Amino acid sequence: xxxxxxxxxxxxxxxxxxxxxxxxxxxxxxxxxxxxxxxxxxxxxxxxxxxxxxxxxxxxxxxxxxxxxxxxxxxxxxxxxxxxxxxxxxxxxxxxxxxxxxxxxxxxxxxxxxxxxxxxxxxxxxxxxxxxxxxxxxxxxxxxxxxxxxxxxxxxxxxxxxxxxxxxxxxxxxxxxxxxxxxxxxxxxxxxxxxxxxxxxxxxxxxxxxxxxxxxxxxxxxxxxxxxxxxxxxxxxxxxxxxxxxxxxxxxxxxxxxxxxxxxxxxxxxxxxxxxxxx
Amino acid sequence: xxxxxxxxxxxxxxxxxxxxxxxxxxxxxxxxxxxxxxxxxxxxxxxxxxxxxxxxxxxxxxxxxxxxxxxxxxxxxxxxxxxxxxxxxxxxxxxxxxxxxxxxxxxxxxxxxxxxxxxxxxxxxxxxxxxxxxxxxxxxxxxxxxxxxxxxxxxxxxxxxxxxxxxxxxxxxxxxxxxxxxxxxxxxxxxxxxxxxxxxxxxxxxxxxxxxxxxxxxxxxxxxxxxxxxxxxxxxxxxxxxxxxxxxxxxxxxxxxxxxxxxxxxxxxxxxxxxxxxxxxxxxxxxxxxxxxxxxxxxxxxxxxxxxxxxxxxxxxxxxxxxxxxxxxxxxxxxxxxxxxxxxxxxxxxxxxxxxxxxxxxxxxxxxxxxxxxxxxxxxxxxxxxxxxxxxxxxxxxxxxxxxxxxxxxxxxxxxxxxxxxxxxxxxxxxxx
Numbered sequence: 101x102x103x104x105x106x107x108x109x110x111x112x113x114x115x116x117x118x119x120x121x122x123x124x125x126x127x128x129x130x131x132x133x134x135x136x137x138x139x140x141x142x143x144x145x146x147x148x149x150x151x152x153x154x155x156x157x158x159x160x161x162x163x164x165x166x167x168x169x170x171x172x173x174x175x176x177x178x179x180x181x182x183x184x185x186x187x188x189x190x191x192x193x194x195x196x197x198x199x200x201x202x203x204x205x206x207x208x209x210x211x212x213x214x215x216x217x218x219x220x221x222x223x224x225x226x227x228x229x230x231x232x233x234x235x236x237x238x239x240x241x242x243x244x245x246x247x248x249x250x251x252x253x254x255x256x257x258x259x260x261x262x263x264x265x266x267x268x269x270x271x272x273x274x275x276x277x278x279x280x281x282x283x284x285x286x287x288x289x290x291x292x293x294x295x296x297x298x299x300x301x302x303x304x305x306x307x308x309x310x311x312x313x314x315x316x317x318x319x320x321x322x323x324x325x326x327x328x329x330x331x332x333x334x335x336x337x338x339x340x341x342x343x344x345x346x347x348x349x350x351x352x353x354x355x356x357x358x359x360x361x362x363x364x365x366x367x368x369x370x371x372x373x374x375x376x377x378x379x
Numbered sequence: 380x381x382x383x384x385x386x387x388x389x390x391x392x393x394x395x396x397x398x399x400x401x402x403x404x405x406x407x408x409x410x411x412x413x414x415x416x417x418x419x420x421x422x423x424x425x426x427x428x429x430x431x432x433x434x435x436x437x438x439x440x441x442x443x444x445x446x447x448x449x450x451x452x453x454x455x456x457x458x459x460x461x462x463x464x465x466x467x468x469x470x471x472x473x474x475x476x477x478x479x480x481x482x483x484x485x486x487x488x489x490x491x492x493x494x495x496x497x498x499x500x501x502x503x504x505x506x507x508x509x510x511x512x513x514x515x516x517x518x519x520x521x522x523x524x525x526x527x528x529x530x531x532x533x534x535x536x537x538x539x540x541x542x543x544x545x546x547x548x549x550x551x552x553x554x555x556x557x558x559x560x561x562x563x564x565x566x567x568x569x570x571x572x573x574x575x576x577x578x579x580x581x582x583x584x585x586x587x588x589x590x591x592x593x594x595x596x597x598x599x600x601x602x603x604x605x606x607x608x609x610x611x612x613x614x615x616x617x618x619x620x621x622x623x624x625x626x627x628x629x630x631x632x633x634x635x636x637x638x639x640x641x642x643x644x645x646x647x648x649x650x651x652x653x654x655x656x657x658x659x660x661x662x663x664x665x666x667x668x669x670x671x672x673x674x675x676x677x678x679x680x681x682x683x684x685x686x687x688x689x690x691x692x693x694x695x696x697x698x699x700x701x702x703x704x705x706x707x708x709x710x711x712x713x714x715x716x717x718x719x720x721x722x723x724x725x726x727x728x729x730x731x732x733x734x735x736x737x738x739x740x741x742x743x744x745x746x747x748x749x750x751x752x753x754x755x756x757x758x759x760x761x762x763x764x765x766x767x768x769x770x771x772x773x774x775x776x777x778x779x780x781x782x783x784x785x786x787x788x789x790x791x792x793x794x795x796x797x798x799x800x801x802x803x804x805x806x807x808x809x810x811x812x
Contacts, residue, residue, distance in 0.1 A: 260558070264555070264558060264559065264679055265673065265679065267681065267685050267688065267689075277561070278557060278558050278559060278560060278561035279558070279559050279560070279561075279656060280559065280560045280561040280562070280656065281561040284561075343653070343654075344652075344653030344654040344655065345654070346654060346655075346677075347654070347656070347676065347677050348676060348677075349676075
């Protein structure tokens with residue numbers, strides 16, 4: 101199991117390296133024939149990593165006997181899985197592979213965290229052994245993955261815009277998506293993330309309220325930060341619809357949203373106490 | 380021995396005054412192909428005649444020097460177009476075997492073209508080859524050579540970047556627009572003022588999907604006149620630039636002495652169009668658009684120098700990439716040359732085998748008829764005979780094949796010698812038919 105996980109981590113490392121190379125190597129015009137090969141390796145390494153990770157999560161689940169979502173290992177592994185899933189869907193639909201340069205390294209970092217925590221297994225409190233946890237956690241982590249993809253498109257937008265403004269002649273070599281494409285896809289990923297997050301939070305709230313009969317704790321750090329994140333994204337979508345805040349402003353707010361997601365997901369567990377803290 | 384030769388002239392070596400004298404019309408092509416075969420003993424020929432080049436590719440039989448078939452083709456061209464052989468020699472290039480193959484591969488790969496990476500030449504060569512084929516001009520060798528040349532041309536275009544990057548201002552503008560908008564399908568272009576360049580750019584944009592054209596001019600009449608060409612919407616402007624609210628791409632080329640589009644008014648317009656991207660192309664000198672416009676969010680301004688810089692850098696890239704393409708051409712030409720030469724020695728090898736086999740069979744039969752052998756003995760003698768034949772032929776055949784790939788040995792001489800020594804000529808000729 102441990103060895104199997106290590107292999108998955110290494111495949112993700114390779115995939116990340118090739119994904120990053122893919123975006124940077126296009127800058128140099130003397131390597132045009134290398135580019136499609138790198139793109140292919142990056143893509144298939146990602147697919148392989150995804151397959152291995154899926155298998156690992158299933159094995160882990162059956163070994164623990166309950167839905168694996170309360171421990172660092174479980175959560176970050178699933179987060180990496182969700183990231184890869186969103187990447188694969190985006191590539192299938194749009195052919196814009198450049199996004200992998202952000203999403204796959206993020207997935208790699210997540211899976212590395214997962215690996216480093218994988219030694220100590222925690223026991224699950226009785227009240228968390230419920231199927232309500234499955235949609236709650238799954239939806240929210242998928243939402244995070246969508247937000248990180250939106251962040252990737254935001255950065256791609258800023259990179260491409262800089263090149264167009266500088267009139268850089270490398271503009272045509274690199275594989276940055278067109279401004280319109282990055283902007284639109286960043287927006288769509290944001291909307292998707294907000295929808296997933298909203299449903300995920302509602303499921304969590306209903307569960308605590310009606311099944312657990314615990315009062316909703318507004319002051320729970322994770323709940324509070326999630327609401328902040330949600331507001332950031334909803335405001336961004338609203339302003340875009342009303343005043344046409346697209347392009348650079350949208351890209352910046354996608355980056356701000358990404359920071360909020362990081363605070364909510366990782367920060368809370370490291371620095372604050374919450375019922376959501378991983379053990 | 381078959382020789383593949385070519386003679387030709389192109390923009391690299393001759394001025395148009397000479398090239399036009401050598402040009403062949405379509406009827407002349409067919410006539411010439413027949414003429415070459417009947418009166419000049421040329422087995423196969425393809426004639427390529429475009430505005431930048433005229434080339435004759437031919438396969439002729441010659442046991443003598445490589446110069447002989449070239450001379451035959453030179454004679455033909457000089458008589459057909461009534462040009463002195465010396466003049467022809469001065470303004471043309473001649474290639475032989477490997478040189479011909481390599482040259483044709485360079486031509487179809489557009490490495491020999493005026494603009495490296497252009498695509499037209501490939502279809503021009505295809506057309507020339509089709510004409511020759513329908514006139515019965517192409518045979519065993521050219522029917523292999525030309526299809527190979529097309530696939531090399533395609534390989535080079537897909538494996539290298541010699542055919543990427545716009546090399547004209549109007550295409551550079553289209554490529555830039557694609558980098559900004561991604562899809563041009565529902566976009567609107569506005570042309571301000573008149574001019575060949577702006578109309579050409581608008582035409583390319585429309586060909587790439589732009590759906591609406593606005594034509595703006597000082598006077599409504601002129602706007603209507605230009606708009607007719609694009610089925611565009613004519614607009615007359617005074618100081619009112621409101622038509623820009625709908626414009627995603629703006630091409631300006633008026634002869635106005637002052638800025639037509641300034642930062643402040645455009646910023647207002649951008650607000651009205653909800654900050655959708657605007658790509659402004661200023662090809663007027665003096666400029667029509669205030670440079671500060673590029674500071675407005677979502678407005679991207681390129682002037683004529685910027686576009687020219689894009690074109691220059693793309694041309695440089697193509698040139699750089701051409702070195703890589705040349706390597707592929709050389710490699711492919713050598714491989715094809717070897718294949719063709721193997722074809723040249725194959726009939727001889729076959730004839731040699733045939734002859735040995737026939738002798739062995741005759742002698743074996745005679746031996747069997749004379750002596751009373753048991754079945755086992757007969758089988759033993761038969762297999763021994765086969766083994767002797769095989770072993771006797773092993774070295775000559777191997778060395779003959781080897782002579783093809785080995786640059787130091789002239790396999791033509793070997794073939795010739797073997798044919799003479801073993802009196803293979805009759806069989807060989809039968810075989811070729």
